[in-house]
Ligand SMILES: NC(=O)C1=CN([C@@H]2O[C@H](COP(=O)(O)OP(=O)(O)OC[C@H]3O[C@@H](n4cnc5c(N)ncnc54)[C@H](OP(=O)(O)O)[C@@H]3O)[C@@H](O)[C@H]2O)C=CC1
């Protein structure tokens with residue numbers, strides 16, 4: 014295993030800033046945030062606060078050659094991934110490990126297609142309730158980064174990220190079956206992100222209102238149904254396992270999708286209900302809740 018000497022992040026938003034701060038504290042100038050020129054100017058002008066603290070990051074302009082990074086984390090949204098892939102190319106060498114923190118089950122395949130010779134780890138974050146308002150990031154719980162390799166690919170890369178996260182005190186977990194965990198998180202997001210966006214409801218609503226909880230669980234159940242022909246085999250017990258995670262989040266906190274709706278940003282609905290519908294059609298499973306959610310959230314986006 015080769016240790017990671019330097020790391021970079023693209024996407025200094027709610028998730029990127031929360032975990033990036035830990036890496037920056039550990040790696041110092043060996044950690045940088047990759048930015049285009051417009052963001053560089055804006056970020057330098059506006060600064061950034063994390064939980065009220067002024068945060069300082071080293072910015073690397075993407076058009077300035079700097080050697081390859083040992084690890085690149087992606088903290089962008091799904092529809093920003095394509096552009097980010099082109100932006101990080103100059104920082105990817107043969108030994109660069111790629112770690113996409115995005116929700117959903119498709120970013121890893123997108124990265125593998127773009128960088129077929131690199132180690133792309135499956136990853137996502139759980140139990141974090143990060144919010145972003147312009148350049149102010151806040152969270153009450155950092156949760157953890159869950160990552161790993163499918164079928165034992167890239168064991169050296171997994172060990173190197175483990176070592177870095179231990180040293181930087183980034184909370185993490187390497188599950189036995191990362192692909193099943195990715196699907197479990199997908200199920201959670203398909204349920205809570207979409208229903209919260211439609212109801213404009215913070216976590217407290219799902220913690221206290223039974224009918225809201227019942228609805229989100231029926232939406233999650235459609236993911237359980239498609240997971241069977243997909244060979245992942247989620248069950249009702251996986252829905253129950255989501256309950257304590259949602260209970261643990263700050264009552265006034267909001268999902269990333271509700272934040273997108275409130276700030277007039279494009280949501281990730283195409284990667285949630287859109288993906289469920291695509292897989293439902295592939296496997297012949299009806300997913301009426303998700304069909305309705307896709308329709309309503311697209312309307313909310315246009316509004
Ligand atoms: N928020 C949360 O609690 C959670 C979010 N997630 C997932 O994590 C991912 C990120 O979400 P979140 O952090 O909330 O999203 P944000 O919208 O807060 O952050 C995305 C950031 O990426 C930056 N960005 C976009 N494109 C580029 C680019 N080409 N180059 C450089 N920077 C870029 C944006 O910059 P700018 O602002 O300058 O446009 C923005 O700051 C999503 O997939 C989400 O579903 C997962 C768990 C919890």
Ligand SMILES: CC(C)(CO)C(=O)C(=O)O
Pocket residue numbers: 116138139140141142143201202205206267268269270
């Ligand atoms: C699970 C949840 C709701 C918070 O971590 C999330 O992943 C999100 O807001 O996108």
